[in-house]
Amino acid sequence: MIRAIAVGRFDRPIGWRLKPELPIGSGLKAVRSASWKGCRLVNIRSAPVVKLLCLVSACFAIAACGSSGSSKEKFAYVERPVETLYANATRELERRRYDIAIAYFEEVERQHPYSAWARRSMLMKAFAYYQGNDYDEAVTAIDQFLSLHPGNKDAVYAYYLKAMCIPDRDQRRGCAHKNT
Numbered sequence: 117m118i119r120a121i122a123v124g125r126f127d128r129p130i131g132w133r134l135k136p137e138l139p140i141g142s143g144l145k146a147v148r149s150a151s152w153k154g155c156r157l158v159n160i161r162s163a164p165v166v167k168l169l170c171l172v173s174a175c176f177a178i179a180a181c182g183s184s185g186s187s188k189e190k191f192a193y194v195e196r197p198v199e200t201l202y203a204n205a206t207r208e209l210e211r212r213r214y215d216i217a218i219a220y221f222e223e224v225e226r227q228h229p230y231s232a233w234a235r236r237s238m239l240m241k242a243f244a245y246y247q248g249n250d251y252d253e254a255v256t257a258i259d260q261f262l263s264l265h266p267g268n269k270d271a272v273y274a275y276y277l278k279a280m281c282i283p284d285r286d287q288r289r290g291c292a293h294k295n296t
Contacts, residue, residue, distance in 0.1 A: 198224060198233045205240065214248035235261070239270055242277055251281045 205220030221241035225234045238261040245254035258278045262271060 193227075195227060196223075198228045198231060201227065202233055202237065205237070209240070209244055209247070212247075214244045217244045218248075235265055235268060235270070238264075239274060239277075242274070246277060246281055254278075254281045 242257035
């Protein structure tokens with residue numbers, strides 16, 4: 117590799133000569149021009165554009181290495197017995213930690229979708245939404261239960277819970293119902 121040293125100032129090169137044994141840390145190198153008729157002198161250390169480009173690319177490299185690209189789920193898929201999941205959900209419901217109980221009930225539905233525990237879990241999830249004053253989600257969960265299991269023996273309770281949610285939801289929105 118041919119390295120160059122300058123004779124004169126860098127903003128107005130007066131002249132330059134090629135010298136093969138230039139120290140590596142000098143920051144100068146000779147680069148062939150596009151016309152291939154000669155060399156032009158490039159000072160790497162004083163080029164602010166090159167410095168900025170290196171800084172930006174280093175920042176992107178660090179940011180790319182730092183992010184894994186996937187967020188950590190609340191529950192990683194570890195198959196657990198349905199009894200344990202349901203017991204954890206009811207325990208959290210009794211402690212009035214409704215969001216954690218809802219997550220456990222959803223996990224029961226996800227891991228054991230066609231079991232009797234999943235049907236019961238759907239109703240208990242709706243009840244947890246109701247207790248947490250999230251009436252819209254409670255009605256959505258009840259409608260899902262009724263569409264999947266319309267003839268279930270617990271459908272009567274689902275209708276009762278839905279009837280309890282709608283006036284509370286409307287009252288919260290500012291709608292007034294007249295008693296008839």
